[in-house]
Amino acid sequence: MMTDPIADMLTRIRNAIQIERPFVDVPYSNVKKGIAETLEREGYIWDFHVVEIEDAPQNILRVNLKYGPNGERVIQHIKRLSKPGGRVYCKIEDLVDVLDGLGINILSTSKGILSNREARKEHVGGELICEVW
Amino acid sequence: MMTDPIADMLTRIRNAIQIERPFVDVPYSNVKKGIAETLEREGYIWDFHVVEIEDAPQNILRVNLKYGPNGERVIQHIKRLSKPGGRVYCKIEDLVDVLDGLGINILSTSKGILSNREARKEHVGGELICEVW
Numbered sequence: 001m002m003t004d005p006i007a008d009m010l011t012r013i014r015n016a017i018q019i020e021r022p023f024v025d026v027p028y029s030n031v032k033k034g035i036a037e038t039l040e041r042e043g044y045i046w047d048f049h050v051v052e053i054e055d056a057p058q059n060i061l062r063v064n065l066k067y068g069p070n071g072e073r074v075i076q077h078i079k080r081l082s083k084p085g086g087r088v089y090c091k092i093e094d095l096v097d098v099l100d101g102l103g104i105n106i107l108s109t110s111k112g113i114l115s116n117r118e119a120r121k122e123h124v125g126g127e128l129i130c131e132v133w
Numbered sequence: 134m135m136t137d138p139i140a141d142m143l144t145r146i147r148n149a150i151q152i153e154r155p156f157v158d159v160p161y162s163n164v165k166k167g168i169a170e171t172l173e174r175e176g177y178i179w180d181f182h183v184v185e186i187e188d189a190p191q192n193i194l195r196v197n198l199k200y201g202p203n204g205e206r207v208i209q210h211i212k213r214l215s216k217p218g219g220r221v222y223c224k225i226e227d228l229v230d231v232l233d234g235l236g237i238n239i240l241s242t243s244k245g246i247l248s249n250r251e252a253r254k255e256h257v258g259g260e261l262i263c264e265v266w
Binding site for chain 2: 068
Protein backbone atom coordinates (compact mmCIF):
# COMPACT_ATOMS: atom_id res chain seq x y z
CA MET A 1 0.00 0.00 0.00
CA MET A 2 1.20 3.47 -0.88
CA THR A 3 1.96 5.58 2.18
CA ASP A 4 1.24 8.94 0.54
CA PRO A 5 -0.82 8.82 -2.68
CA ILE A 6 -0.88 12.63 -2.92
CA ALA A 7 2.93 12.86 -2.82
CA ASP A 8 2.89 10.20 -5.54
CA MET A 9 0.51 12.34 -7.65
CA LEU A 10 2.71 15.43 -7.29
CA THR A 11 5.81 13.42 -8.22
CA ARG A 12 4.11 12.02 -11.31
CA ILE A 13 3.13 15.55 -12.37
CA ARG A 14 6.68 16.84 -11.77
CA ASN A 15 8.24 13.97 -13.75
CA ALA A 16 5.79 14.26 -16.67
CA ILE A 17 6.42 18.01 -16.97
CA GLN A 18 10.16 17.41 -16.83
CA ILE A 19 10.03 15.23 -19.96
CA GLU A 20 7.36 17.43 -21.61
CA ARG A 21 4.53 14.92 -21.67
CA PRO A 22 1.13 16.31 -22.72
CA PHE A 23 -0.72 14.48 -19.93
CA VAL A 24 -0.17 12.26 -16.92
CA ASP A 25 -2.24 9.48 -15.30
CA VAL A 26 -2.68 8.91 -11.57
CA PRO A 27 -4.88 6.42 -9.73
CA TYR A 28 -8.19 8.16 -8.94
CA SER A 29 -9.23 9.46 -5.54
CA ASN A 30 -11.65 12.20 -4.52
CA VAL A 31 -8.89 14.26 -2.89
CA LYS A 32 -6.74 14.04 -6.03
CA LYS A 33 -9.73 15.10 -8.12
CA GLY A 34 -10.10 18.10 -5.78
CA ILE A 35 -6.44 18.96 -6.30
CA ALA A 36 -6.83 18.68 -10.09
CA GLU A 37 -9.94 20.89 -9.98
CA THR A 38 -8.02 23.52 -8.01
CA LEU A 39 -5.06 23.37 -10.42
CA GLU A 40 -7.50 23.87 -13.32
CA ARG A 41 -9.36 26.77 -11.65
CA GLU A 42 -6.04 28.47 -10.93
CA GLY A 43 -4.80 27.93 -14.52
CA TYR A 44 -1.95 25.51 -13.80
CA ILE A 45 -3.33 22.69 -16.00
CA TRP A 46 -5.61 22.62 -19.06
CA ASP A 47 -8.12 20.19 -17.59
CA PHE A 48 -8.46 16.62 -16.37
CA HIS A 49 -10.64 13.56 -16.99
CA VAL A 50 -11.77 10.64 -14.90
CA VAL A 51 -11.12 7.56 -17.02
CA GLU A 52 -12.92 4.35 -16.13
CA ILE A 53 -10.82 1.25 -16.68
CA GLU A 54 -12.82 -1.90 -17.22
CA ASP A 55 -12.13 -4.68 -14.73
CA ALA A 56 -9.64 -2.45 -12.89
CA PRO A 57 -10.14 -1.81 -9.18
CA GLN A 58 -9.44 1.91 -9.54
CA ASN A 59 -10.28 4.62 -12.07
CA ILE A 60 -7.63 6.87 -13.57
CA LEU A 61 -7.33 10.63 -13.27
CA ARG A 62 -5.80 11.97 -16.48
CA VAL A 63 -4.34 15.47 -16.13
CA ASN A 64 -3.66 17.57 -19.25
CA LEU A 65 -0.47 19.51 -18.50
CA LYS A 66 0.00 23.07 -19.66
CA TYR A 67 2.97 24.67 -21.39
CA GLY A 68 3.46 28.38 -21.98
CA PRO A 69 4.48 30.64 -24.89
CA ASN A 70 8.14 29.73 -24.51
CA GLY A 71 7.44 26.05 -23.96
CA GLU A 72 8.00 26.72 -20.27
CA ARG A 73 6.31 24.51 -17.71
CA VAL A 74 3.32 26.38 -16.28
CA ILE A 75 3.93 24.33 -13.12
CA GLN A 76 7.57 25.06 -12.29
CA HIS A 77 7.34 23.83 -8.74
CA ILE A 78 4.83 21.57 -6.95
CA LYS A 79 5.70 20.39 -3.45
CA ARG A 80 3.91 18.47 -0.73
CA LEU A 81 3.56 20.43 2.53
CA SER A 82 1.39 18.44 4.95
CA LYS A 83 2.52 14.82 5.14
CA PRO A 84 1.04 11.67 6.70
CA GLY A 85 3.89 11.80 9.24
CA GLY A 86 3.57 15.52 9.91
CA ARG A 87 0.32 17.31 9.22
CA VAL A 88 0.51 21.04 8.56
CA TYR A 89 -2.51 23.30 9.04
CA CYS A 90 -3.10 26.96 8.29
CA LYS A 91 -5.57 29.26 10.05
CA ILE A 92 -7.56 31.84 8.07
CA GLU A 93 -5.51 34.70 9.51
CA ASP A 94 -2.29 32.99 8.42
CA LEU A 95 -3.32 32.59 4.76
CA VAL A 96 -0.75 34.81 3.04
CA ASP A 97 0.21 35.29 -0.59
CA VAL A 98 2.57 32.69 -2.02
CA LEU A 99 5.50 34.36 -3.85
CA ASP A 100 3.63 37.69 -3.79
CA GLY A 101 0.67 36.04 -5.54
CA LEU A 102 2.69 34.29 -8.26
CA GLY A 103 2.17 30.92 -6.59
CA ILE A 104 -0.62 29.22 -4.65
CA ASN A 105 -1.13 26.86 -1.78
CA ILE A 106 -3.76 24.15 -2.08
CA LEU A 107 -5.71 23.46 1.10
CA SER A 108 -8.14 20.83 2.28
CA THR A 109 -10.88 22.83 4.02
CA SER A 110 -14.40 22.35 5.38
CA LYS A 111 -15.60 23.84 2.08
CA GLY A 112 -13.63 21.41 -0.09
CA ILE A 113 -10.21 21.59 -1.68
CA LEU A 114 -9.36 25.23 -2.36
CA SER A 115 -6.43 27.47 -3.22
CA ASN A 116 -5.24 29.89 -0.54
CA ARG A 117 -6.93 32.71 -2.49
CA GLU A 118 -10.25 30.86 -2.54
CA ALA A 119 -9.94 29.82 1.13
CA ARG A 120 -9.47 33.47 2.11
CA LYS A 121 -12.62 34.46 0.21
CA GLU A 122 -14.52 31.61 1.86
CA HIS A 123 -13.11 32.51 5.29
CA VAL A 124 -11.81 29.02 6.04
CA GLY A 125 -8.44 27.61 6.99
CA GLY A 126 -7.38 24.00 6.56
CA GLU A 127 -4.68 21.45 5.93
CA LEU A 128 -1.92 22.68 3.59
CA ILE A 129 -1.76 19.98 0.92
CA CYS A 130 0.91 21.52 -1.31
CA GLU A 131 2.44 24.65 -2.80
CA VAL A 132 2.53 25.37 -6.52
CA TRP A 133 4.27 27.91 -8.74
CA MET B 134 12.17 28.08 -50.52
CA MET B 135 9.32 25.94 -49.25
CA THR B 136 6.68 25.33 -51.91
CA ASP B 137 3.77 24.88 -49.52
CA PRO B 138 4.30 26.26 -45.99
CA ILE B 139 0.73 25.36 -44.98
CA ALA B 140 1.21 21.69 -45.94
CA ASP B 141 4.40 21.86 -43.87
CA MET B 142 2.43 23.23 -40.88
CA LEU B 143 -0.17 20.43 -41.13
CA THR B 144 2.57 17.78 -41.38
CA ARG B 145 4.34 19.16 -38.32
CA ILE B 146 1.05 19.04 -36.38
CA ARG B 147 0.37 15.45 -37.54
CA ASN B 148 3.87 14.30 -36.58
CA ALA B 149 3.84 16.01 -33.18
CA ILE B 150 0.47 14.45 -32.31
CA GLN B 151 1.73 11.07 -33.46
CA ILE B 152 4.54 11.12 -30.87
CA GLU B 153 2.33 12.81 -28.24
CA ARG B 154 4.18 16.10 -27.99
CA PRO B 155 2.47 18.79 -25.90
CA PHE B 156 3.16 21.54 -28.46
CA VAL B 157 4.65 22.12 -31.91
CA ASP B 158 6.49 25.06 -33.50
CA VAL B 159 6.03 26.32 -37.05
CA PRO B 160 7.53 29.37 -38.78
CA TYR B 161 5.05 32.24 -38.39
CA SER B 162 2.79 33.57 -41.13
CA ASN B 163 -0.54 35.40 -40.97
CA VAL B 164 -2.36 32.60 -42.77
CA LYS B 165 -0.97 29.99 -40.34
CA LYS B 166 -2.05 32.20 -37.43
CA GLY B 167 -5.54 32.28 -38.97
CA ILE B 168 -5.54 28.49 -39.20
CA ALA B 169 -4.41 28.20 -35.56
CA GLU B 170 -7.13 30.65 -34.47
CA THR B 171 -9.74 28.56 -36.29
CA LEU B 172 -8.45 25.32 -34.73
CA GLU B 173 -8.66 26.98 -31.30
CA ARG B 174 -12.19 28.36 -31.85
CA GLU B 175 -13.34 24.93 -33.00
CA GLY B 176 -11.72 23.19 -29.99
CA TYR B 177 -9.04 21.21 -31.84
CA ILE B 178 -6.10 22.80 -29.98
CA TRP B 179 -5.73 24.39 -26.53
CA ASP B 180 -4.25 27.64 -27.79
CA PHE B 181 -1.20 29.06 -29.59
CA HIS B 182 1.42 31.75 -29.06
CA VAL B 183 3.47 33.91 -31.37
CA VAL B 184 7.04 33.63 -30.11
CA GLU B 185 9.54 36.27 -31.16
CA ILE B 186 13.01 34.92 -31.77
CA GLU B 187 15.77 37.49 -31.39
CA ASP B 188 17.91 37.99 -34.51
CA ALA B 189 15.81 35.40 -36.40
CA PRO B 190 14.19 36.45 -39.67
CA GLN B 191 10.87 34.82 -38.75
CA ASN B 192 8.78 34.50 -35.61
CA ILE B 193 7.53 31.15 -34.37
CA LEU B 194 3.94 30.01 -33.99
CA ARG B 195 3.75 27.64 -31.03
CA VAL B 196 0.61 25.45 -31.03
CA ASN B 197 -0.51 23.73 -27.81
CA LEU B 198 -1.91 20.36 -28.91
CA LYS B 199 -4.92 18.82 -27.21
CA TYR B 200 -5.45 15.26 -26.00
CA GLY B 201 -8.76 13.81 -24.83
CA PRO B 202 -9.99 11.73 -21.88
CA ASN B 203 -8.52 8.56 -23.28
CA GLY B 204 -5.28 10.20 -24.36
CA GLU B 205 -6.69 10.22 -27.87
CA ARG B 206 -5.54 12.86 -30.32
CA VAL B 207 -8.24 15.50 -30.59
CA ILE B 208 -6.96 16.02 -34.14
CA GLN B 209 -7.16 12.54 -35.65
CA HIS B 210 -6.89 13.73 -39.21
CA ILE B 211 -5.67 17.00 -40.75
CA LYS B 212 -5.24 17.14 -44.52
CA ARG B 213 -4.44 19.82 -47.07
CA LEU B 214 -7.17 20.28 -49.68
CA SER B 215 -6.30 23.29 -51.86
CA LYS B 216 -2.70 23.13 -53.04
CA PRO B 217 -0.38 25.58 -54.79
CA GLY B 218 -0.55 23.34 -57.85
CA GLY B 219 -4.32 22.86 -57.69
CA ARG B 220 -6.47 25.39 -55.90
CA VAL B 221 -9.83 24.20 -54.56
CA TYR B 222 -12.67 26.61 -53.86
CA CYS B 223 -16.07 26.15 -52.28
CA LYS B 224 -19.16 28.27 -52.89
CA ILE B 225 -21.52 29.17 -50.06
CA GLU B 226 -24.19 26.80 -51.33
CA ASP B 227 -21.66 23.94 -51.41
CA LEU B 228 -20.60 24.33 -47.75
CA VAL B 229 -21.77 21.02 -46.30
CA ASP B 230 -21.17 19.32 -42.98
CA VAL B 231 -17.89 17.41 -42.69
CA LEU B 232 -18.46 13.87 -41.33
CA ASP B 233 -21.99 14.85 -40.26
CA GLY B 234 -20.57 17.73 -38.23
CA LEU B 235 -17.85 15.71 -36.49
CA GLY B 236 -15.17 17.35 -38.61
CA ILE B 237 -14.56 20.77 -40.11
CA ASN B 238 -13.14 22.39 -43.19
CA ILE B 239 -10.98 25.48 -42.81
CA LEU B 240 -11.47 28.11 -45.50
CA SER B 241 -9.73 31.28 -46.55
CA THR B 242 -12.59 33.73 -47.17
CA SER B 243 -13.13 37.45 -47.73
CA LYS B 244 -13.96 37.61 -44.00
CA GLY B 245 -10.76 35.93 -42.89
CA ILE B 246 -9.88 32.33 -42.16
CA LEU B 247 -13.00 30.50 -40.98
CA SER B 248 -14.36 27.02 -40.42
CA ASN B 249 -17.10 25.80 -42.79
CA ARG B 250 -19.63 26.36 -39.97
CA GLU B 251 -18.48 29.96 -39.49
CA ALA B 252 -18.35 30.61 -43.26
CA ARG B 253 -21.97 29.48 -43.58
CA LYS B 254 -23.04 31.87 -40.82
CA GLU B 255 -21.09 34.69 -42.50
CA HIS B 256 -22.51 33.77 -45.93
CA VAL B 257 -19.13 33.50 -47.63
CA GLY B 258 -17.39 30.80 -49.62
CA GLY B 259 -13.66 30.60 -50.19
CA GLU B 260 -10.56 28.53 -50.74
CA LEU B 261 -10.62 25.17 -48.93
CA ILE B 262 -7.37 25.17 -46.97
CA CYS B 263 -7.75 21.84 -45.18
CA GLU B 264 -10.08 19.33 -43.52
CA VAL B 265 -9.84 18.37 -39.85
CA TRP B 266 -11.37 15.68 -37.66
